[in-house]
Every structure is written in C-alpha cells, then in structure tokens.
Amino acid sequence: MLVLEMHQDMTKPNQYGKYQGFGATVSSIRSIVKGNLTARLRTASSSPGVVSSWITRNKHGDELDFEFVGKSPHQVQTNWYYNNVIDWTHGKYFDMPQLGDLNASFHEYMISWGDMQARWFVDGQCMGVLELNESDMFSRPQQWHFSVWDGGSGSPDTTNWAGGPTDWSDVNRIYRMEVDWVQVQCSQEMTGDQRKTEWDVWHRPNASTSVPGAETSLGPFPSIPPVPTSGSKGLLGDFWVLAVVVVVVVVEVITYLIFSI
Numbered sequence: 001m002l003v004l005e006m007h008q009d010m011t012k013p014n015q016y017g018k019y020q021g022f023g024a025t026v027s028s029i030r031s032i033v034k035g036n037l038t039a040r041l042r043t044a045s046s047s048p049g050v051v052s053s054w055i056t057r058n059k060h061g062d063e064l065d066f067e068f069v070g071k072s073p074h075q076v077q078t079n080w081y082y083n084n085v086i087d088w089t090h091g092k093y094f095d096m097p098q099l100g101d102l103n104a105s106f107h108e109y110m111i112s113w114g115d116m117q118a119r120w121f122v123d124g125q126c127m128g129v130l131e132l133n134e135s136d137m138f139s140r141p142q143q144w145h146f147s148v149w150d151g152g153s154g155s156p157d158t159t160n161w162a163g164g165p166t167d168w169s170d171v172n173r174i175y176r177m178e179v180d181w182v183q184v185q186c187s188q189e190m191t192g193d194q195r196k197t198e199w200d201v202w203h204r205p206n207a208s209t210s211v212p213g214a215e216t217s218l219g220p221f222p223s224i225p226p227v228p229t230s231g232s233k234g235l236l237g238d239f240w241v242l243a244v245v246v247v248v249v250v251v252e253v254i255t256y257l258i259f260s261i
Contacts, residue, residue: 002026002179006044006148008168014153021150021166021175031058031141035187038110044177045070046103049152049159049166052177054109056142060084064118066109069151071163073101078120078128082137092128106180113138144184148177
C-alpha cells in the first residue's frame with residue numbers, strides 16, 4: 001500500500017502569513033497516451049482545507065482530474081484543463097452520500113481516456129463525460145499523479161474552494177491518503193505482434209498480474225460500457241508497463257531542511 005502524508009510545516013509562514021501543511025506527491029515516471037487508469041484509494045480529506053487528488057497531467061497543461069476536499073467528505077469532484085488554459089467552469093461536483101466518508105473507506109476511481117471521450121468512473125459508475133470534439137484534443141502523452149496538499153492555507157479563493165482553514169489545532173496531526181492499488185491499461189496502437197502487457201503497481205486481488213513488474217500475455221483491451229454518442233470509437237487496447245516513483249518537491253525539501261537547521 002502507498003501512503004501519502006501531510007503534516008504542518010512550522011518553519012516559516014507562507015506568502016499569506018499562514019503555516020502550511022507539508023504535503024506529498026507521487027508521479028509515474030512514464031507517460032500514457034489514452035487508456036484506462038484505475039486506483040483504489042482512501043482520501044486524506046478528513047478536514048476542511050485538505051485536498052486529495054488523482055490526476056493525469058503533462059507539461060503542456062493538459063489535465064484530467066479526480067479531486068476531493070474535506071468540506072464535503074462524500075463528494076467527488078472531476079475537472080479538466082487543456083493547453084494550460086485555466087477554466088473553473090469545467091469542474092463537476094457529485095455528492096455521493098451512499099458511499100459514506102471517502103476518507104474512511106476505499107473506492108475505485110477510473111479515468112477512461114479514449115479517442116472521442118474522456119470519462120470518470122467511481123466504483124464502476126460513470127460520473128462524467130468529456131466529448132473530445134477536436135481531433136488533436138488530449139492527444140499528447142500524460143503522466144499520472146497522486147497528491148495531498150493544504151488548500152486551506154493558500155490563497156483566499158483556494159481556501160474557499162477547499163472548505164476553509166485546515167484544522168491544525170493539533171500541531172502533530174498527520175493527514176494520510178492511502179492507495180491500495182493502481183491499474184494502468186494503455187491503448188496506444190503498437191506495431192509488430194501487438195504484444196499486450198499489464199502491470200499492477202500494487203497487488204490487485206484477482207488481477208491477472210499481481211507481482212509488480214511482471215508481464216503476461218493478455219486478451220483484448222477490457223471493454224467499458226459505452227456512453228452513446230455519434231461516431232464513438234472504442235479503445236485500441238495495448239498495455240505498457242509503467243513504473244512509479246515517489247516525488248517530493250525538491251524546493252520544498254530544501255526549504256524544510258534549511259529552516260530546520
């Protein structure tokens with residue numbers, strides 16, 4: 001299991017005069033061009049201000065997001081950005097009280113990135129659809145990322161979105177995001193014998209591959225119930241092996257060490 005932690009950093013106030021949480025990020029070291037990305041996770045968002053996320057993103061600012069904020073522990077948020085254009089109107093909020101507090105139980109979150117649509121699933125239920133009307137929209141490789149960060153100690157707009165100030169009444173409090181497993185199924189067309197492989201980064205029960213790094217010959221790309229649309233295309237279906245590296249922002253680490261001396 002992967003665990004991302006955030007604790008309060010008391011070394012120096014940020015630009016808003018607040019002591020901010022020292023969060024964490026996990027990123028893939030390889031990229032994907034279309035496919036299904038699924039994670040079974042439990043969020044860290046047990047307090048207003050605490051933001052947990054599971055996203056894809058590249059250097060061009062193309063992004064497909066799952067986000068969770070502590071002010072609404074049973075709410076799933078989806079969002080997308082293209083070409084680094086910030087447009088908050090793309091965000092969608094889904095209240096799912098039947099799932100309970102999302103920081104208290106594990107659920108499966110899938111981003112399905114196809115030729116004509118991008119879709120967001122929670123426990124197999126389609127929550128949102130983005131029609132990719134332009135032929136080159138979301139055609140560039142993206143990495144995938146997990147993160148937990150302190151939105152309640154940021155700018156006024158971010159604090160308001162995150163639900164207000166983060167609860168740091170206990171300076172030793174730690175917010176934890178837990179990821180049980182990740183499954184990445186790539187759909188980029190390959191040449192040659194169309195070899196298909198799958199790598200479960202952490203053990204997934206009943207998966208055909210359960211040992212990190214192992215490869216196996218698989219059948220066709222798993223089908224997903226389509227969302228009706230004219231001219232919809234299916235995923236092509238090839239699997240690439242991905243690896244994961246825990247990335248902690250170097251600048252933050254250096255700053256933390258400097259002020260700890």
